[in-house]
Amino acid sequence: MSENHEHSESSSDRSRSSLRSECENCFGLCCAALPFAASVDFAIDKDAGQPCINLQSNFRCGVHINLRQLGFRGCTVYECFGAGQKVSHNTFSGHDWRQAPESAKQMFKVFPIMRQLHELLWYLTEALTLQPAHSIQDALSSALDETERLTHLSPDDLMELDVVAHRADVNALLMRTSELVRSDKNDLPGRKKFQGRGSDLIGAKLKGTDLRGASLRGAYLIAADLRNADLREADLIGADFRDADLRGADLTTSIFLTQSQLNAAKGNNDTKLPPSLTRPTHWSTIGV
Structure with a gap:
């Protein structure tokens, strides 16, 4: 942590x-x-x-x-x-x-x-x-x-x-x-920048991306590929995760994440979650 x-x-x-x-x-x-x-x-x-x-x-x-x-x-x-x-x-x-x-x-x-x-x-x-x-x-x-x-x-x-x-x-x-x-995440090497609240990231290819400390407030992440992405300390308030692929992603210390966002996404047992949220039951039916 x-x-x-x-x-x-x-x-x-x-x-x-x-x-x-x-x-x-x-x-x-x-x-x-x-x-x-x-x-x-x-x-x-x-x-x-x-x-x-x-x-x-x-x-x-x-x-x-x-x-x-x-x-x-x-x-x-x-x-x-x-x-x-x-x-x-x-x-x-x-x-x-x-x-x-x-x-x-x-x-x-x-x-x-x-x-x-x-x-x-x-x-x-x-x-x-x-x-x-x-x-x-x-x-x-x-x-x-x-x-x-x-x-x-x-x-x-x-x-x-x-x-x-x-x-x-x-x-x-x-x-x-x-x-x-x-x-303290703003100056990390290779930091990916977004356009602020409401960024259009529908279907974005972000597999394995270092998104630590990113501001994804209100971002449209519908069907985005976030497999194995690092989302620690990322601000996820209001982000649209419908059908986003979070398999293997690290959200352990992301901020302002809700259960409904997780329920709308795809994930698996390798998805790392904050302790206050639970793994959606339908994730168990999603393949690797």
């Missing part, structure tokens, strides 16, 4: 325990509140607020174990960061939208707002474990406390929240965190 990138695994895991989806404690909000269109990721069209045809009366997915085979790959890569259970049992006090249909419309609108706040909590929690960002720890802690406070607002107040402005404030801190973590 790099000297300049020290994840505090135990404290990070404890504080992130509530930032992982617990479908059994949610009223199927992602299956009802969100829209999707027929595509390679979804077999059918569904409007926002329309329950998925696979959602059962107990709020469980009736085809969960076969989602990929039935054309619902998009469901397998979605992550609410624990927003579903927060909205279900805190914001709406355990009253589900079937028992209280008058609350359904508001609940479905609050859910994506809460999801954004919980995603910020995930990133801020990680940022506080990164030793190079110690100089801005107070600012990160304040942002974390404020974001947590916002998650406990009433449904009406959440609807009025300017979540875009709050995200912008937090993102400025996350960008500064990224700069501090990656600062």
Whole structure:
């Protein structure tokens, strides 16, 4: 592990325990509140607020174990960061939208707002474990406390929240965190430069590339070949890893990586992951 990138695994895991989806404690909000269109990721069209045809009366997915085979790959890569259970049992006090249909419309609108706040909590929690960002720890802690406070607002107040402005404030801190973590990697020999946020790297041939400390924020890495690439200390916030080949890649100390990004990618047992994330089950079916 790099000297300049020290994840505090135990404290990070404890504080992130509530930032992982617990479908059994949610009223199927992602299956009802969100829209999707027929595509390679979804077999059918569904409007926002329309329950998925696979959602059962107990709020469980009736085809969960076969989602990929039935054309619902998009469901397998979605992550609410624990927003579903927060909205279900805190914001709406355990009253589900079937028992209280008058609350359904508001609940479905609050859910994506809460999801954004919980995603910020995930990133801020990680940022506080990164030793190079110690100089801005107070600012990160304040942002974390404020974001947590916002998650406990009433449904009406959440609807009025300017979540875009709050995200912008937090993102400025996350960008500064990224700069501090990656600062000693800028002068490494052979350092590959990118065009900043949103780099078009669709299908890029990056096998074995040294990407330590690279800024890949928002990069389009769809179907990119990243086999055996070194992504330690790389900033991966918002990077699109759909069908990216991560077999043998080293992501042990990459920053701002999420489970949904891994779920969208391809990998194998040789892919090195941060301790806070898990190896997707479908990777076991991908050849060497």
